[in-house]
Amino acid sequence: MKLFEAIEKRRSVRDFEKTDILINDLKRIVDAGRVAPSGSNIQPREFIIITDSEKLRKLSKAQDTVTEVSAAIAVVCDPEESDWWVEDMAASVENMLLATVALGYDSVWIEGTLLDVEDWAKDVLDVPEDKRxxxxxxxxxxxxxxxxxxxxxxxxxTHYNRYGNKSE
Structure with missing residues (x-):
């Protein structure tokens, strides 16, 4: 699938049917996140590929959608490594969302409801206390x-050359 087609097709999906996901596809999705831009190339993010059904069931506490899939990817960041860790995470997530579509899958960015239970979810995935x-x-x-x-x-x-100028 071409890039602009993936951009046009990408949507937030919250209702899934169970389907097998190839581990190589999950690795390709993570690799798309890995190569995303990073402030000063610090790369303060890491990724957890989750295929264990019990962990996915537990993580549904963040959002029910997680129990409906056979795989998920968690993004872990170290705020001590970089002042731009949030931007770096966002760039990685967008790359992964587009890679997901390009490979024929769907996804949704779960953040707000996850942050409500972040410490609990970190325990489920053994994420160190100093990471997010x-x-x-x-x-x-x-x-x-x-x-x-x-x-x-x-x-x-869209504005041209200055805010408020709507003509080219």
């Missing part, structure tokens, strides 16, 4: 066709 577990990406196939959330039109969000 900020995102989980369930990987699977959408249970239904679904729709993509409406995005603002390009001309509504």
């Amino acid at each position: 577990l900020v995102t989980i990406l369930p990987i699977g196939k959408a249970a239904s066709e679904g729709t993509r959330a409406r995005k603002k039109p390009l001309d509504e969000v």
Whole structure:
């Protein structure tokens, strides 16, 4: 799948059907996150591929969606390593979301509900206390066709040479 096609097709899926995910596909998704930009190339993020059904069941405490998949990827960051760890994590997650679509799977970025139970989830995944577990990406196939959330039109969000100038 071409890049712009993956960008257009990417959507947040919360209802999945169980499907097998190849470990090599999961590694390719993580590799897309690994090569994302990083401030000063510090790369303060690490990834956990989760295929253990019991761990996935437990992690549903963050969001029920996690129990509906056979694999997920957690992103762990070290805030002490870099002032830009949040931006680095976000760049990795976006790369992984696009790689997921390109490989024919679906996902959703779980963060807010995870942060509510972060310490508990860190215990489930044995994440060291000094690290942050900020995102989980369930990987699977959408249970239904679904729709993509409406995005603002390009001309509504684009300015030329200065804010407020809407003409080229």
